[in-house]
Amino acid sequence: MNQAEKEQYLREYALLKNEGKPFFPYAVAKDALMAVIVMIVIMLLSLFYGAELGPAVNPTTTTYVPRPDWYFYFLFELLRVMRNAPKLTDMATLGVPTLCMLGLFLLPLYDRSPERLITRRPVALAAGLATITCMAYLTYTGANTGSPNQVVLPVPPGLTQSQRSTFLAGEIIVGESGCEGCHQIGSYGNNGPGPKLTHIGTILRPGAIASTLKDPIAPMPSFASLAQHSPKEFKQLVEFLSMLQ
Amino acid sequence: MALTGSRGSAPPPSREAEPMTKTELATEASLTVVDWIDERAQLSQGLRWMMFRKVPKGINWAYTLGSATMIAFLNQAVTGVFLAMYYRPSVTGGAYASIRYINDDVPLGQFVHGMHKWGASVMIVLIFLHMGRVFFFGAYKYPRELTWIIGVVLLILTLVMGFTGYLLPFDQRSYWATIVGVNINNTAPFIGPYLGDFLRAGPEFGATTLSRFYAIHMMLVPGLMAALIGLHLYLVAKLGISAPPWLKAQEPEVAIEKVEV
Numbered sequence: 001m002n003q004a005e006k007e008q009y010l011r012e013y014a015l016l017k018n019e020g021k022p023f024f025p026y027a028v029a030k031d032a033l034m035a036v037i038v039m040i041v042i043m044l045l046s047l048f049y050g051a052e053l054g055p056a057v058n059p060t061t062t063t064y065v066p067r068p069d070w071y072f073y074f075l076f077e078l079l080r081v082m083r084n085a086p087k088l089t090d091m092a093t094l095g096v097p098t099l100c101m102l103g104l105f106l107l108p109l110y111d112r113s114p115e116r117l118i119t120r121r122p123v124a125l126a127a128g129l130a131t132i133t134c135m136a137y138l139t140y141t142g143a144n145t146g147s148p149n150q151v152v153l154p155v156p157p158g159l160t161q162s163q164r165s166t167f168l169a170g171e172i173i174v175g176e177s178g179c180e181g182c183h184q185i186g187s188y189g190n191n192g193p194g195p196k197l198t199h200i201g202t203i204l205r206p207g208a209i210a211s212t213l214k215d216p217i218a219p220m221p222s223f224a225s226l227a228q229h230s231p232k233e234f235k236q237l238v239e240f241l242s243m244l245q
Numbered sequence: 246m247a248l249t250g251s252r253g254s255a256p257p258p259s260r261e262a263e264p265m266t267k268t269e270l271a272t273e274a275s276l277t278v279v280d281w282i283d284e285r286a287q288l289s290q291g292l293r294w295m296m297f298r299k300v301p302k303g304i305n306w307a308y309t310l311g312s313a314t315m316i317a318f319l320n321q322a323v324t325g326v327f328l329a330m331y332y333r334p335s336v337t338g339g340a341y342a343s344i345r346y347i348n349d350d351v352p353l354g355q356f357v358h359g360m361h362k363w364g365a366s367v368m369i370v371l372i373f374l375h376m377g378r379v380f381f382f383g384a385y386k387y388p389r390e391l392t393w394i395i396g397v398v399l400l401i402l403t404l405v406m407g408f409t410g411y412l413l414p415f416d417q418r419s420y421w422a423t424i425v426g427v428n429i430n431n432t433a434p435f436i437g438p439y440l441g442d443f444l445r446a447g448p449e450f451g452a453t454t455l456s457r458f459y460a461i462h463m464m465l466v467p468g469l470m471a472a473l474i475g476l477h478l479y480l481v482a483k484l485g486i487s488a489p490p491w492l493k494a495q496e497p498e499v500a501i502e503k504v505e506v
Contacts, residue, residue: 001387009387015494016301017485024296027304027486034309041369042320046359053348054416056341069411071369071404079429094433100469105397108390116383116490126326128380153479170465 003238005114031111073142074135080142100131153186163243171239173233185244194220201245210238295483300435301488306384308486310375315474317368321406323449324361325463332432334459336452337338340415365407374402392480395473402470409462412455423458 001009021027068076075097111124118125155167174185182194200209213223213234227234283289331347332355333339344442347354365413376396379385385393394449427450446453 006387012494013301013485013488016488016492018306019300019494020299022297023300027267027300027308028296030304030306030309031312033312034306038367038371039320042303042317042364043356044359045363045367046356049359049363050355050360051348051399052357053344053414054418055340055418056335056338057415057420061418067418068422068426069407070401070425071366071407075429082249093430094437098433101397104376104400105394105395108385108387108393111386116384116386117384118381118490123382124383132377144255158475192316199478 001112001114009114017182024048061228070139072144074138077142080125085165128242153188153244156245163239166239167243170243173237177223177226177237197241197244199245201242204242206238206242209241210234213238251370258339268299276347293429298482298485300486301492303492304486305489307378313370313483314368315478316374317371318470318474319369320364322421322467324357324364325467327357328361329463332459334413334456336415336455340455344414344416365410368403369407372403376400382487383490385472388482388484389487392477392484395477395480399470399473402466402473405466406470409466410459412458413462417456455465 048240078096113121115121118128153171155164159167174180179185179194179197180188183197185197204212210227214227215224217223223234223237328347331343332353333343344358347358349355351357377392379396407425408423411426412419427441427444430444431437433440442448444454444457446449446457
């Protein structure tokens with residue numbers, strides 16, 4: 001805005017202000033009613049949903065799935081989406097939000113047009129709607145996708161009922177064991193440093209899979225203790241992996 | 246005294262002689278106190294300026310979102326004070342146990358805890374709605390650029406509050422989410438490792454991490470936010486609430502006596 005536009009705006013605004021009403025009581029009344037509504041909503045949320053406390057901290061668990069509060073879901077989802085391109089992960093988690101914040105912060109400095117009516121600001125309208133859509137979409141998918149450790153693969157056809165349940169149980173064990181930290185399974189997990197497990201069943205026989213799990217090549221952790229403490233889960237894990245063909 | 250002359254020579258009925266009722270006495274006393282304070286602090290002028298300024302015509306309900314956000318902030322402040330009366334930032338079970346105590350044993354404890362927890366969500370929603378209103382109404386433009394910039398800082402600080410507050414109950418969820426959150430900060434270019442160390446109070450997540458989050462959550466950021474909200478409000482009052490962009494002023498037939506911005 002140049003000087004003339006600024007003066008034009010101030011004059012226009014002074015006229016509109018002069019036609020207006022005093023802040024007290026007219027605006028204050030609306031604000032007060034809104035305040036009452038806000039407090040009622042907060043109290044109702046507290047009454048209906050409370051503030052439940054989860055289990056106490058156990059830093060030694062490896063299977064706990066971290067979840068942020070809902071308003072960070074978009075960030076969480078961005079991280080998940082960008083994991084497919086490891087080089088971009090840092091950009092996604094801090095670069096993109098930082099750029100967005102910077103864009104917001106400096107908005108009045110780069111948008112200097114005097115036009116205020118949104119229907120005559122097509123760029124602002126498009127950018128605003130795009131931002132809202134992206135945030136809403138990321139929040140929605142972030143809320144609905146499972147944990148970053150979760151694996152959900154299509155169940156291979158032609159399995160018996162018990163094989164089917166083994167397959168589903170195996171998915172959970174793989175997720176809890178954090179296999180996708182180093183292995184890619186279908187569209188899940190990181191490609192490397194471990195080999196892809198998408199078709200591991202065609203490469204190794206069940207016996208070989210079991211012995212690799214018990215006595216792996218470093219840096220892969222050994223699953224010998226799983227075999228010792230819960231042989232059933234270990235068996236399910238081996239059978240699940242051999243079904244990946 | 247010339248006025249009394251018209252009533253004749255009879256002395257005016259003296260009200261002083263009648264004993265004052267209790268209400269009158271109380272009113273008189275409080276007025277004296279107010280006058281005494283105002284004679285020294287001269288607050289009434291500022292209050293009058295704040296309350297009786299005009300708001301432009303066409304103001305609608307969308308304009309209440311800012312004050313609604315502030316109400317949510319005040320709710321966080323008040324409920325936070327009550328939670329702080331019982332909370333102990335100790336990683337060796339103290340933090341978790343104190344929240345358990347608040348939830349299970351303190352009268353209305355879970356209600357107040359819930360108001361704090363859900364108040365945070367409500368505040369986030371309101372702050373985004375308020376920002377959307379200001380954005381789509383073009384209200385961040387001249388002369389209100391600085392108000393907008395302070396508002397964005399307030400948004401960032403609100404998110405910092407959400408992040409630091411999430412750790413405090415110290416259950417599994419808050420612990421692991423914070424570990425991930427700090428690790429994300431850690432990967433930031435250049436300042437990342439320093440930011441991570443600052444948040445963890447060292448290279449590892451340890452006993453002092455919780456007290457650090459607690460101090461940030463209940464002293465550093467709220468203080469900053471209160472100051473910035475004050476500045477934000479001052480600018481709003483000083484510059485005037487923006488008019489809805491679809492309204493055009495009618496050229497006045499009479500000259501405006503007072504042009505005020």
